[in-house]
Amino acid sequence: MMAQPGTVITLRGVSARYGSTVALSDVTAELPGARVTALVGHNGSGKSTLLGVLAGTHAPCGGAVDRSGVRRPALVLQRSAVSAALPMTALDAVTMGRWAHRGWWRRLTRHDRAVVRDCLERMGIAELAHKQLAELSGGQRQRVLIAQGLAQESDLLLLDEPAAGLDDAGRGRILQVLEQVKAQGVTVVHATHDAEAARHADHCLLLAEGRLLAQGRYEEVLPSGPDGHQAERLRSSDVVADSLVDSARQVPVTESAGHGARR
Numbered sequence: 001m002m003a004q005p006g007t008v009i010t011l012r013g014v015s016a017r018y019g020s021t022v023a024l025s026d027v028t029a030e031l032p033g034a035r036v037t038a039l040v041g042h043n044g045s046g047k048s049t050l051l052g053v054l055a056g057t058h059a060p061c062g063g064a065v066d067r068s069g070v071r072r073p074a075l076v077l078q079r080s081a082v083s084a085a086l087p088m089t090a091l092d093a094v095t096m097g098r099w100a101h102r103g104w105w106r107r108l109t110r111h112d113r114a115v116v117r118d119c120l121e122r123m124g125i126a127e128l129a130h131k132q133l134a135e136l137s138g139g140q141r142q143r144v145l146i147a148q149g150l151a152q153e154s155d156l157l158l159l160d161e162p163a164a165g166l167d168d169a170g171r172g173r174i175l176q177v178l179e180q181v182k183a184q185g186v187t188v189v190h191a192t193h194d195a196e197a198a199r200h201a202d203h204c205l206l207l208a209e210g211r212l213l214a215q216g217r218y219e220e221v222l223p224s225g226p227d228g229h230q231a232e233r234l235r236s237s238d239v240v241a242d243s244l245v246d247s248a249r250q251v252p253v254t255e256s257a258g259h260g261a262r263r
């Protein structure tokens, strides 16, 4: 398969497992560079695993991943995957994002400190900088994790449900930040259950039971029809996954949907 212009990452027939559990099966996809891609699908459909494969932290058991356009990925894990009991402040946690550049043993430069401050401000948590992680609410800790990912100034930013558990303002801020990062030429991939976030993305990959059902613009993988009632229902995270999966089963929307489809 020839990569499309602007493609930064190509997956060809990628499969991944945890022991005997198949988490990804024969996924073939192209991710556009300097764009936002949303991974959508039910719980357990393989979104986090795909992020791990893209980050290089989960080795596929089959297929090939070409990320030759990427120098250094940054992966922001789900909040639940990170202990809240770590004895460090929000500032410490975001500063760790600079280790990718500096190494933990080197002194931070003025630039490092400016980047850390900027990331705290962009996530609206500058005033929490000196609080211990354990003192923060779940949503505040989530923002700290995202700020840490931003501080890495990576060319590939991978985020696992960055808006989970955030209020409306927090979700809006994340969408804004992802757009800003994209404008700087960063390739962004995030797993989401949020219809609004998927709608904002330039590209969506729809997964079900480890297979790629469809890829394309949100409207292309969304059930057809400008029905307002339907649009309203899609605001619910569970319904969005249901509707996307059902519609992709009915309509083979893209060439690659056919490749990944089982049904």
Ligand SMILES: Nc1ncnc2c1ncn2[C@@H]1O[C@H](COP(=O)(O)OP(=O)(O)OP(=O)(O)O)[C@@H](O)[C@H]1O
Residues within 6 Å of the ligand: 018, 021, 022, 023, 041, 042, 043, 044, 045, 046, 047, 048, 049, 050, 191
């Ligand atoms: N550490 C693990 N050990 C064994 N199986 C796992 C592990 N992590 C995930 N799985 C399995 O791999 C499959 C894909 O899981 P994955 O976490 O990638 O899905 P997901 O789409 O990110 O789900 P969610 O929306 O709930 O975050 C599921 O069947 C899951 O049970």
